[in-house]
Each structure stands twice: as C-alpha cells, then as structure tokens.
Amino acid sequence: GKGGYDHYMRKEIETQHVSLANGIKGRVGPDGREPDLDDFPPGAFEGVERVQFVACGTSFHAAKYGTQLLNKAGVAAQAFRASEYDDAIPVDRETLVVAVTQSGETADTLAALDRATKAGARTVAVTNVMGSSAAREADDALFIRAGPEIGVAATKTFSSQVVSLSLLAHRVSADAADESPWDDPAAFYDALERLPDHVERVLGREDAAGVADDYLGSDAFFFIGRGLAYPVAIEGALKFKEITYEHAEGFAAGELKHGPLALVTPRTPVFTVVTGDDDETTVTNAREAQTRGAPIVAVSPPDHTVTDAADAHLPIPDTHPDIAGLLANVQLQLLSYHTADRLGRAIDKPRNLAKSVTVE
Ligand code: M6R
Numbered sequence: 001g002k003g004g005y006d007h008y009m010r011k012e013i014e015t016q017h018v019s020l021a022n023g024i025k026g027r028v029g030p031d032g033r034e035p036d037l038d039d040f041p042p043g044a045f046e047g048v049e050r051v052q053f054v055a056c057g058t059s060f061h062a063a064k065y066g067t068q069l070l071n072k073a074g075v076a077a078q079a080f081r082a083s084e085y086d087d088a089i090p091v092d093r094e095t096l097v098v099a100v101t102q103s104g105e106t107a108d109t110l111a112a113l114d115r116a117t118k119a120g121a122r123t124v125a126v127t128n129v130m131g132s133s134a135a136r137e138a139d140d141a142l143f144i145r146a147g148p149e150i151g152v153a154a155t156k157t158f159s160s161q162v163v164s165l166s167l168l169a170h171r172v173s174a175d176a177a178d179e180s181p182w183d184d185p186a187a188f189y190d191a192l193e194r195l196p197d198h199v200e201r202v203l204g205r206e207d208a209a210g211v212a213d214d215y216l217g218s219d220a221f222f223f224i225g226r227g228l229a230y231p232v233a234i235e236g237a238l239k240f241k242e243i244t245y246e247h248a249e250g251f252a253a254g255e256l257k258h259g260p261l262a263l264v265t266p267r268t269p270v271f272t273v274v275t276g277d278d279d280e281t282t283v284t285n286a287r288e289a290q291t292r293g294a295p296i297v298a299v300s301p302p303d304h305t306v307t308d309a310a311d312a313h314l315p316i317p318d319t320h321p322d323i324a325g326l327l328a329n330v331q332l333q334l335l336s337y338h339t340a341d342r343l344g345r346a347i348d349k350p351r352n353l354a355k356s357v358t359v360e
Pocket of ligand 1: 102
C-alpha cells in the first residue's frame with residue numbers, strides 16, 4: 001500500500017534513503033576504495049574499449065550520468081536513446097553495451113539490446129526487475145535493488161540507477177586502466193556511504209513545497225545544468241512535465257544563449273542545477289536569463305556562488321561532486337510532486353502514459 005502517503009510517488013520519494021542503502025549495502029570493497037560487485041570482479045571488463053548506453057526516458061538520464069562519469073575516468077562512453085540506436089551506429093566486440101531499464105521490459109530498449117547482441121557486443125542490463133526480459137537477454141545483469149516502483153514517474157529508481165552506474169563506472173574504468181583513474185576514490189566511497197543520510201536530510205526540508213507555491217501559474221519552467229548537472233536538469237524537466245502537465249524544458253546551461261533565451265521572461269523560472277566547483281559558467285548563464293527578468297531558483301550546496309544570484313534556493317548537503325546530482329534531483333522530484341499536487345493532477349497515473357512501454 002501507500003504506507004500512509006497520499007500517493008505512491010510520494011512514498012517512493014520519501015523512502016529513497018532506504019532503497020539507496022539497500023543498493024549500496026555490500027557493494028563497497030573492504031578498503032573503501034573500490035566497488036565490490038559479485039558478478040563483476042576486478043578484471044571482469046578487461047578488453048572493453050568503449051561503452052554505449054541504451055535507455056529511454058528517465059533511465060536515459062541516468063545513463064547520461066554514467067556516461068559523464070566514465071568519460072571523466074578516461075573511458076570512451078556514449079548514451080543513446082534506445083529508439084535512436086539504429087544500424088548506422090558502429091558496434092563491435094570491444095564495445096560494452098549497457099541497457100539501463102527499470103522495468104526490463106521497455107520495447108525500445110530491448111530492441112537496442114538485441115541489435116547490440118547481434119553485432120557481437122558484450123551486454124549488461126542494469127535493471128530493477130529480476131527475471132525481466134532485459135535481465136534474461138543480456139549477458140549479465142546488475143540489479144539496482146530499489147524495490148517495486150508503482151508510480152508511473154520514476155523517482156527512487158533513478159537514484160538507485162545512478163548509484164549502480166557509478167559503481168559500474170568505477171569497475172569498468174579500473175579494468176580499462178593500469179591504475180585507478182580516480183583522483184581520490186576513498187572520498188567518493190565515503191560520500192556514497194553517507195548518501196542515505198544526505199538524502200534523508202533533503203527529504204526533511206520543506207523548501208520545495210514553498211518554491212512550488214511561489215511559481216505556480218508560471219508560463220513555463222526551465223531547468224539548466226552543465227556536465228553532471230545536465231542530466232539532472234533534463235530529468236527535472238521530464239518529471240515536471242510528466243506529472244504537472246505544465247510546459248517544462250531542460251537545457252544545457254551553455255545552450256540557453258543559442259536559442260532558448262528567446263523564451264525567457266519574468267514568467268519562466270529557471271531552475272539552475274549546480275553541483276560542482278567548476279560550474280561558475282552556469283552561474284553566468286543563469287544571470288543572462290535573470291537579466292531578461294527570469295526568476296532564478298538555485299539547486300545547489302548552501303555556499304555556492306549561484307546562491308548570490310538566486311531568487312530562491314533548493315539546497316543540498318555538501319558532498320562529493322560525482323554524487324551531488326542525485327541529491328539535486330531529489331529536490332526536483334519534490335518540486336514536481338508538490339506542483340502536481342497543488343494542481344490536483346493524477347500524480348501516480350498521469351494521462352496518456354504507462355509505467356512500462358512495451359511497444360516500439
Ligand atoms: O522501465 P524503463 O526504465 O525502461 O522505462 C523507461 C521510461 O519509459 C521511463 O523512465 C519513463 O520515462 C518514466 N515514466 C519517467 O518518469
């Protein structure tokens with residue numbers, strides 16, 4: 001049941017510290033510097049030259065996050081929307097194809113997986129459902145252990161995907177390099193162990209409900225970010241449009257001035273996701289929108305300079321930059337939820353959508 005919450009989505013948001021703890025448990029090596037994934041011991045990915053992710057919707061956004069982490073570690077990686085993964089895209093035996101799918105039953109993703117298998121690629125399914133088609137059809141599976149998700153909007157499973165993909169990225173990149181490509185792996189694993197606690201702290205805050213009220217009735221809602229914050233921005237926009245039916249778009253922060261800025265007015269809040277120290281240019285991009293009258297809502301750690309520019313703030317605890325995006329996304333989940341709730345939407349079953357899309 002809904003466990004006392006008004007909606008499954010709310011329950012699934014509010015219990016993320018538990019599902020995340022479950023996804024992390026036993027998966028950090030004893031030295032706290034590397035992943036411990038049963039089916040993927042050290043060396044499991046030797047010979048992998050490049051990684052291609054295939055996924056749809058929210059799972060695609062998690063895949064994009066994984067791509068960024070692998071690229072940071074020096075591994076060539078790309079994320080494809082599964083429906084665009086056609087025969088023109090080169091795949092070979094040195095390519096690891098990772099299908100990211102919560103349900104394991106999404107037709108577009110299964111078709112892409114099938115294509116990769118036929119091309120001789122090695123395949124891994126990152127999924128929530130044991131025994132799902134993706135888990136059965138891929139060479140190997142990595143389970144995100146989020147528990148069942150009933151709400152059509154993917155929330156806790158995005159967070160669990162990000163954690164599992166981080167661990168996978170660490171394993172793949174360590175196997176591809178002679179020595180760890182990560183600057184300070186202990187700092188990352190320390191942040192991972194503290195993640196459930198950090199998520200709980202975000203869940204205990206009430207800023208998202210207030211921001212939802214303040215900007216209700218806006219003409220459109222924009223979300224911007226760069227680097228690891230970019231997948232969070234486009235995920236924030238997808239969740240928002242999916243359950244509020246309001247117009248929402250996510251943009252790479254640097255792209256605003258190449259077209260979308262024409263849409264910006266005092267009636268289009270710009271949610272600015274900033275998760276790393278190197279995001280100063282994003283602050284400049286947000287100010288460009290602010291000059292045209294747009295309210296800026298910073299989604300960032302408390303002391304980031306973006307807060308000086310912001311009209312409102314959705315704060316996240318200070319943590320490792322590789323995992324901070326997950327916390328920012330929890331704030332955006334709450335924002336979408338509260339906005340949809342104020343508008344009286346069918347939050348768990350938005351119109352025209354299905355939890356699992358089994359047609360191409
Ligand atoms: O089960 P999957 O992860 O393969 O589903 C992919 C998308 O259909 C799904 O993430 C969809 O975008 C969600 N409803 C978004 O909240």
